[in-house]
Amino acid sequence: MFISLVAVIVLGAIAWMGGATPGLQYLFGIVLPMIAVVVFLAGFIWRIMDWAKSPVPFSIPTTGGQQRSLDWIKPARLDSPYTKTGTVGRMLLEVLLFRSLFRNTKAELRNGPRLVYWSSKWLWLFALLFHYCFLVVFIRHFRFFLDPVPVAIGMMETVDGIMQIGVPRLFMSGVILFGALLFLLMRRLCDQKLRYISLPNDYFPLLLLIGLVGSGLCLRYIGKADIATIKEMTMGIATLSPHIPALPISPLFYVHLGFLSTLLIVFPFSKLMHMGGIFLSPTRNLPNNTRAVHHTNPWNPPKTYRTYAEYENDFRDLMDEAGLPLEITPEQAAAKE
Amino acid sequence: MSTPQGTDEDIRSGTTLYAVLWPHKEAMVNRWVGVVHGSYPFETIGFLRTNSNRFANPVGYRTEEAAKALIEILFTDQPEEATLHKAVDEIIRVRAIQDFPPETAVGVVFALKDIVREVVSASGQGAACLRAMWALESRIDAVALMAFGAYARHRERLHLLKVEEHKRSHSQLMRLAMRKAGMEPEEAEPQKP
Amino acid sequence: MSKLPKASELAKSISYAFPKVSWMDTKPAFAPGTWCYPAKKDTMEGLGMPNPHNWNPAEEDWNLPENWEEIIYNALKDRLEKYRSLKVFLDICVRCGACADKCHFFLGTGDPKNMPVLRVELLRSVYRRDFTTVGKLLGKVVGARKLDKDVIKEWFYYFYQCTECRRCSLFCPYGIDTAEITMIVRELLHELGLGIHWIMDPVSNCNRTGNHLGIQPHAFREIVEFLCEDIETITGIQIKPPFNEKGHEVLFITPSGDVFADPGIYTFMGYLMLFHEIGLDYTLSTYASEGGNFGSFTSAYMMKKLNAKMYAEAERLGSKWILGGECGHMWRVVHQYMETMNGPTPACMETPKSPITGTVFHNAAATKMVHITEFTADLIKHNKITLDPSRNADKIVTFHDSCNPARGMGLLEEPRYCIQAACENFVEMPENTIREQTFCCGGGSGLNTEEIMELRMRGGLPRGNALRFVQEKHGVNTMACICAIDRATLPPLADYWAPGVSVTGTHELIANALVMKGEIKRTLDLRQEDLPGVEEDE
Structure with missing residues (x-):
């Protein structure tokens, strides 16, 4: 935890200095982000390719419900999918709604002395909030890279700011995102067993995201950064004609950008790759039809087993005595020798 | 009244002790639960403490049930033996197989004495409670004996389980061997009724 | 000189600090x-x-x-x-x-x-x-x-x-x-x-003799014949199951624990009685007499090696399909690994079709192996067997889902359907301890050895706890299962955590209730104990 915190602060400080030093602005504002994007894309693809390189020798779905067997028994089409469609459905539930995480709460509702039920439910809820708000914030940021700004983004912003608080209008997504991140961090710090299993590389992405979102919130609501100038710079990157705008930009923006670049660079080499990995998880992405449909193991070794002939050779006389049918009678066997 | 050990009568008449302990009832339950949890390796304690679902955390649940029953003996005239017995039995059943030395497995019962003494001495009414305390501590000793009995019983059961499992897993082989030796297995080995 | 330990020190040893050691x-x-x-x-x-x-x-x-x-x-x-x-x-x-x-x-x-x-x-x-x-x-x-x-x-x-x-x-x-x-x-x-010994010894035995205990073919047959004697005592019906015979439609394979060990033997007797009653054309095999696969607890290679015997034997005997008995990890291997490892199936095999009801098991089209509770549930649904649940009236039954059929197969309803048809009283354990959320018996994956009995009891606590709950609340006295390891590990578990609950295979319950053509008036259950209501009659 401590190491991660120091690392994030140091990163932020470096970015601040970079943003405040005129000569380094090009490096921190343009070169680094562009490198980061390249590293992210290349790293992401490389990781997926690397995983995909290893085969799936066996079809091992974890079944979360009734299999399809007899016509009159109702199968669980999504939790124990028999078809490709069902499997896609299961994956969608998993990716979009965190189905497995939601399981945590189901049974506890009934017998439930409070604590376990709530804490589990919180994990599902805040994980979901975090991911969706992050997505919304991510999409909202496209307004900096597209000109004219697509109508869809405008509509999204209207909904996001529907509470009509403050100037500039408060976007719920950003605030919830920040809150969810704080919850996830507090959970790691306060739940004893979670704290025991957490590694510095669990805290680092969390703190980095808190820094990223925090600096973003500051830029919008407190520092009230000059959007037009920032857009001039981001459009420069987007159109591949990068330049540092003439008007000054707050160093805080460079901190924001620095955290983002770090996140992009770290992403492919960290646990954040669960984003891609979940699609390749063999306990989820395969249908439960393994007795009906052949699954190929590319490295299936040749069969070596003790054959019936070897078995009978060992036990022939005993089997004969017991009246068990034989392929070769003791007499035939004796005659051969 | 003249017996030096103190009697149930003393607890009944020991309204002072009752008055001293009553406000601390819940605190004493929690304290004792804490002692039981404290007997586990400390990485475990957090989980035991924060989760009291009967099925998701059987150990924590049983501990709490036992604590509640145990504390009752401080406050009732005639402790309900069956309830107490059950609660003690259930918690010792768990502790008997959990890698504790016997003295730790059973010893948690005695911690109740310390808890009571702490409350009483903090109240400054120690002298007035003396006879009632004697009686109470005898009760706690009785519970400890109960726990000792449960521990012995469960350990014995554990070993019996091994023997019985072995018999079950070879039942038909024994039968075959007996048959070959010209005996019926029933003659050779008494079956479990 | 060491200090005399004090019980009261326990009270001081509580630490709410976070662990400092990684x-x-x-x-x-x-x-x-x-x-x-x-x-x-x-x-x-x-x-x-x-x-x-x-x-x-x-x-x-x-x-x-x-x-x-x-x-x-x-x-x-x-x-x-x-x-x-x-x-x-x-x-x-x-x-x-x-x-x-x-x-x-x-x-x-x-x-x-x-x-x-x-x-x-x-x-x-x-x-x-x-x-x-x-x-x-x-x-x-x-x-x-x-x-x-x-x-x-x-x-x-x-x-x-x-x-x-x-x-x-x-x-x-x-x-x-x-x-x-x-x-x-x-x-x-x-x-x-x-x-570990408890895994490698059965692997070695299974490889050599065909079953975990290392019983040689003639003795295997003899033991099965004992069980047939018992069936005759109980029902008056003589059953002579075929061994290693060619040309039968079905090859039946079950874990060998069902043949050697209590209470699995009663489940095995149940299979034989059922097959006899419906006139199933089947054979047993001494060569492939082990459904269980401790190789799967060893390595993928060993799992394949032991499993290969099943198809090899089906091919030699010319069986059309394989019927598999009640077993947990065996069914994980069969359902998720077998056809991949040792398929394609021999040419003589066909998509399983129940000869009694005509039901085609399309869900086993590739593996060509059917779970016995799928098979029996289908029989019951089509009214092909007569069951008298009053013979199990003394039992208040709950069902323990074995981990592998539950989470590696999704076999949840079939056994429940069978049990409910054969018993009058059925109660479920709490929701978060059954079906896909079932708790392990504490002895799966080759850990059902007696030297770790204490550890098994610890691992079995969540299951035992749920069982104890229904025992107290509903008077449950019988826990049914569909797994040979369960039948070995649940009796001590029940004995320790919920004394008074007995453990039974699903087909033991079926066979108790099964009304057979030409049977004597039954007074005994498969364990040769009095059936409910018998004493009052006499």
Whole structure:
């Protein structure tokens, strides 16, 4: 935890200095982000390719419900999918709604002395909030890279700011995102067993995201950064004609950008790759039809087993005595020798 | 009244002790639960403490049930033996197989004495409670004996389980061997009724 | 002079502080009752296992082969190239903790390394250092550590405290399956010659004689004939099951525990009675007389080797399809591995079709193997057998889902349907302890050995606790199951945690209730105890 915190602060400080030093602005504002994007894309693809390189020798779905067997028994089409469609459905539930995480709460509702039920439910809820708000914030940021700004983004912003608080209008997504991140961090710090299993590389992405979102919130609501100038710079990157705008930009923006670049660079080499990995998880992405449909193991070794002939050779006389049918009678066997 | 050990009568008449302990009832339950949890390796304690679902955390649940029953003996005239017995039995059943030395497995019962003494001495009414305390501590000793009995019983059961499992897993082989030796297995080995 | 210990010191020992020592720096204590006896050198040699040697878990030196580090490195590299599951599972865990309190061993022992996430972390930490750049560069900061002999010991300790039940996998948002990791770590340990007696001995026996106890064919037959004598005593009906006979439609394979061990034998008698009653054209085999597959607790190679006999025997005998008895891990192997490993099926085999009802089991079109509760549920549904549930009227039954059929197959309704047709009183255990959320018996994956009885009782606590609940609340006195390991492990579990509950196979209940053509008036159940209502009649 401590190491991660120091690392994030140091990163932020470096970015601040970079943003405040005129000569380094090009490096921190343009070169680094562009490198980061390249590293992210290349790293992401490389990781997926690397995983995909290893085969799936066996079809091992974890079944979360009734299999399809007899016509009159109702199968669980999504939790124990028999078809490709069902499997896609299961994956969608998993990716979009965190189905497995939601399981945590189901049974506890009934017998439930409070604590376990709530804490589990919180994990599902805040994980979901975090991911969706992050997505919304991510999409909202496209307004900096597209000109004219697509109508869809405008509509999204209207909904996001529907509470009509403050100037500039408060976007719920950003605030919830920040809150969810704080919850996830507090959970790691306060739940004893979670704290025991957490590694510095669990805290680092969390703190980095808190820094990223925090600096973003500051830029919008407190520092009230000059959007037009920032857009001039981001459009420069987007159109591949990068330049540092003439008007000054707050160093805080460079901190924001620095955290983002770090996140992009770290992403492919960290646990954040669960984003891609979940699609390749063999306990989820395969249908439960393994007795009906052949699954190929590319490295299936040749069969070596003790054959019936070897078995009978060992036990022939005993089997004969017991009246068990034989392929070769003791007499035939004796005659051969 | 003249017996030096103190009697149930003393607890009944020991309204002072009752008055001293009553406000601390819940605190004493929690304290004792804490002692039981404290007997586990400390990485475990957090989980035991924060989760009291009967099925998701059987150990924590049983501990709490036992604590509640145990504390009752401080406050009732005639402790309900069956309830107490059950609660003690259930918690010792768990502790008997959990890698504790016997003295730790059973010893948690005695911690109740310390808890009571702490409350009483903090109240400054120690002298007035003396006879009632004697009686109470005898009760706690009785519970400890109960726990000792449960521990012995469960350990014995554990070993019996091994023997019985072995018999079950070879039942038909024994039968075959007996048959070959010209005996019926029933003659050779008494079956479990 | 040491101080006299005081009970009161316990009260002072509570610590609510967070643990200060990282899990990487704690070592397991090899106390008796927590580890299984090692496999014999001869057994390992006989099976051609690598680096067979004598060793003892309680001793400091495990006599590892000289180049043990290289062996592990290469073996892990090989598995990473072979299993996408391993690679993905090692990379994507976010340590969210959703699995932590789902493991029965964690719930029963409280040992933090029994949290599934940490169990896998034992391997993951080594993987990070040896196979990822970040881990090589940053070491402990990113949870990487050097492989040393203590790590090997830790692996042995904790991966033989995992029963491959997959309960954690169900709750994991990425489906990370500790069973998969356990199977692979056990493979790695076997590369160093480290195996346990209770697994390797049955493997060796199964390979040689066809069954786990090493019973030779003639004795196997004789024991089955004992059970037929018992059936005759109970029903007055003589049954002569065919052995190793060619030309029968169905080959029947069940775990050998059903033939040798109480209370499995009653389930076996149940199968035979059912087959007789419906006139099934089947044969047993002494060569393929083991449905269970302890090879699956050893390595993928050994699993395949033992399983191969099933199709080989079906081919030799010309069977059209295979009917499989009640067993847990056998069905994981059959359902998810068999056809991949040892298919395609022999030419003589066809998609299974019940000769009694005409139902075609399309769900077994490739493997051509049907679970007996699927088969029996179909019979009951079509009214092909007569059941008299009053013969089980004295039983208040609950059903224990075995982990493998529940989470590796999805066989949930079929056994329930059978039990409810054969019994008057059926009660479910609490919702979060059954079906896909079922708790393990504490002895799966080859851990049902008696030297770790204490550990098994700890692991069995969540199941025992749920059982105790329905025992108190509904008077449950019988727990049905569909697994031979369950039939071995649940009786002690019930005896300890819920004394008074007896354990039975599903087909024992069926056969008790089964009204057979030409039977005498039944007064005894399969255990030769009085049927309910008998005493009052006389």
